[in-house]
Amino acid sequence: MIKQWLGSPLARRVGTTTALAVLLMVMTGPSGSTSQPTAGFVQSFSERSSFFGLFVTQRWLVWAALALIVSALIRVAKWLKSDYAEMVAIPGRLARSAQAPFQTKKPVRFGTYGVLMIVAILLPVFVTDGFWQQSLVEQVAIFVLLALGLNVVVGFAGLLDLGFVAFYAIGAYATAWVTGALPAAAPFGVHLDPFWAIPIAIAIAMASGVLLGIPTLRLRGDYLAIVTLGFGEIVTIFLNNEYGITGGSTGSHQVPHFTFHVGPIKYAWGLGPVPYYYLTLGFVVLFLIIFSRLEHSRVGRSWTAIREDEVAAESIGINPLKYKVMAFAIGAASAGFAGVMTAAQTNFLSPQTFLLSFSINILVLVIFGGMGSIIGVVCGALLVQVVSTWMDHYTPFGFQSQDLYMYLGAILVAMMIFRPAGLIPARRRKREIAMSEAGEGHMDEMLTGDTP
């Protein structure tokens, strides 16, 4: 009887979630010291914290409750049998689902977009808290931009880029350079306004995408990932070490705010975050339109072909290098703009911002939201960034900000198990993953663009 129960899926699920909860509890608990190496572990069980703000209890109880809730939710989700699970279970349905209309009717779609747009525009009116207004720009809008850009590279073209932060850094430092905020002299001695630095920084970021792309994009899959990782590191180390050019580890504190002055129209972005929010929102919408147009264009179809089978793509006349470089450059454009925004809004630049962990963070947003799905990536970035900002600020149930990446890692593991195609999967990605689960084709191939 007991033996039977232990072997049941329910027991395994409860066991796994409990183990995960204990692990999280110990990892988030107090740290030990050299004199008392076990103190951190022991205290993790006795430490008290708030139970969802209701009452104070032992922290392990909080985690255990969370584990139970999660496993119950999974059960409910299974019971509800989402159409996604059904798709995985019955490969025969794949064919039929491919025929089903994927896009809702146009008026409905534009209506939804319109409502979302109005919500986005009115958001600073409802969010009056200074911290959240600031976070909307720094932690949310910027990350949405970055995730959108990386989605072009990873999601559309299937190129795993682990050094995406480099383009963000290049955009930011290019802004500092042309505004004269770096030790390196501004080009032609002209100190531009950051507003006019936007096109220049985007162009420089795109050019560096091309420069990095041409020699490296002949590589495939894992090799490309390693090279891009190296590129990200090189940029950070360069920024850190070249004191005479970049200001070294202290960076720059003198990037001016945006000002716009053409004829009688004069506007200055000051210290308040709201004007920056609107500027970023404008560019987010612009990039959204450009990227979704691209997805269904000739370029987008070539990306899909390259992602699915590079040799076949070549045999039908697609130049893989050309389109991959294009993906790099286009992805770099939005990262470059995000760099301008950060530099001009915070006035401050430092190489410490542009680390590998940042690239990984953006990659998490893309994978979480759904590779190749623009709406998914936007929603994923919004959700993860808002929640992590909230946790960082209010530190609910003993959250420590150094643990953030652990939670992001846990989210990724959970996503890979339960929803491998992401929060809102792209139609094609969904098919790809469902097919590989049904034993048709290899997901890895699609993920990395690599073919055996």
Next chain:
Amino acid sequence: MLKVDDAVVRYGAITALHGVSFEVNEGEIVTLLGANGAGKSTTLRMLSGLHAPTEGRITFNGEDITRVKAHSFSKLGISHVPEGRRIFPQMTVEENLEMGAFGRRGSYSDDIDRMYGIFPILKERRKQLGGNLSGGEQQMLAIGRALMARPTLLLLDEPSMGLAPMIVDTIFRIIGEIRDSGTTVLVVEQNAAQALRLADRGYVMENGVIAFSDEAENLLHDPRVRAVYLGESID
């Protein structure tokens, strides 16, 4: 039409082709035979621009194409059906065919209808995903996709690989029809008997060189062909 002169291909220190020469004339079906490792696939890789020869020359309609890149071949009028079919598994049959016309401008809906005429089964499966097709259907799709570029020369790499004999018969019959409609065909095959029954001429490769060549009919009864496949030495 296509002429290969003394082509040498090296993979690093290993020489895969030691001076291969052959030609394909307009309107012919030519087959390239040989055992595993004889250099057939290397020859086709070279002919589709995936691996440039270190020495020698390839000309197509008198034009030197030795250094032409793989993705430019379809513009020249050479379509390649790669080994192992390599259709796009997550695109539907119709999307796969559309992709075939990628390299050229202009409308392709007539061509798709033509492909459905040649391969009726593809019409039935048009909304299915490429990866869900059977091996034979995938091979047909791969050929159809290659034909969408309206090639004058079609290169087929092992079209019978892993297929049931009945399907192989169908595919070879269709290859014959493709030639009759005006496309020259070069087919690399392990299935010598089947290929020779279809082809006009054949080249037999061994250890990276063309061992001998003849009219297909003569090769069909040539004991040396048997010998090549059984690994016996040729006198």
